[in-house]
Amino acid sequence: MRADRLVSLVLLLRQRGRLSAATLARELEVSTRTVLRDIEALSAAGVPVYAERGRHGGFALLPGFQTDLTGLNHDEALALLVAGSRRGAQVFGLGSALASAMLKVVDALPESHRDAAAGVAERLLIDPETDLLARRTVADEVPDATVAEVRRAVFAGRKLRIHYAAVGHAPRWRTVDPIGLVTVRDQGYLLATRSGADRTYRLSRILAAEALAEPAQRPDRVDLNRIWRERSTRFRAGDDQVTVRVRVHPARREDLVGTAVAVLTEASDVDGWLRLEVTFQDRRHAEWALWQLSTNAEALAPDWLRASLYDRATALAGRYASRDDHHAAP
Template structure:
């Protein structure tokens, strides 16, 4: 791993020209002390890296220095394959591998192509951390050691022990047969079987993982897209789901659809408003989603949800009635 890091350090200096120890540490996800040790190791190996003092100083390479050490390792090649977005790689714990791989790809380009690509890249911003309303996009953290164990078990076809924290339950160890990995809206999921039954686990809820030597009980080939659709269908139609009949302003249709599990029926009423039957995961999900729509939506059924929204609105109105 250190050899990969040393190559990445050289490629960073080639790409940016000069970087401080702090900037290098941030890019390589290590401490500044580790960066300084790596700089010493490169110098001892004959790589012409030198330090520049002063406010805008840092480390740099002698002009014209090139390295041919641009071969991608396994994780870097894998990261490129799932790099439809950087968030996709992050969901599987491959964010640092993707950054390292992209450095090697850029360094391998001819000079003319590299300059053109750099200029074009400045004109593109893919999935920034905030949206137009300055709402920060939250990534689910998957510890690197957990992601590495899960990936190894999936690719090797071995059983996997996971310490899983299901919502509302105490964490417990489970032995599963991993089938594949899926990322949806920046969330990573492990598709597996347990005692022959299909199971789906959110990666961010796996607290620890251990790859086992025992072969997993799973088919040699898998259609992940089909498997995901089947599990999605079972999720939408099972459990403690709630069906709600609601009249909604057409301008807020997408807000409702974006929070609901599924749209069952939909029609336009004489008043121009939409009459929709939608499903939610449970009572809490339904209460939260409809409250967000305020007066843009009216629940027609069930009655318990109408009563809940009425009582909550009365309580809020009472809180703000009169002066302070």
């Protein structure tokens, strides 16, 4: 597993000093590209590894660096794999494990390096909660117990039973074969198959989960990046998808974006509202998403969506404009 490889990489640098990427790749039996990704992960986790340029260059640890990585538990080791993005750890339910792992790494630093690391950390801010337009970025929230069961099934290769609430449908139970987990812009997804067909489930819509004893039907090796790319291409190319231009109040932007398939363009209006061009799965999905936002959003195009929302609003207004005789007060 990659966690073991990260430990081996640190131990190689501690015991043998400066090593080239090619040497590390040969020792660890991986590609040089994998070594570079591992070095980046270690740096993000606070391990003082640095690169020396030149013909005889390579990677090395700061002189005097000592650490004991044997104290890492399973979840802490997993957290190091996503240490480059604390939000990624939060999405997968590893936030507390990441914090614990980082404390162990910092505690293992020599005192002089520890003080320097603390000073450097104060100069870096990664993934703030708001952007320059003061729009709050909200990560998916999934109960720890639920995401822990999902992780257990994924890592152990077991079938997974989930209580899933698809958009516009009542929640229901289904049994899937989990393949892997993906996080994209603070949103977590479970890649799986169901009765042999590809399925992608958003973690925040999994209301409950249970890892089963039965082995999952899936290949031994997986290329999640390729699978995600292929599924994204198919999803975005769906025949029923519709593109909508909409104005939305900044406070409800995340509600709109959270239900859309994709955001194509975004700009600010002079009154502070936002103009977005977004894609929905189909007409029903678009109408449902805009209706949920009430007066905090306005569909600008296409015309059929404006007409549909107008008809629905008119019918609702008519319902409350007068009272039938059998509803009238005596």
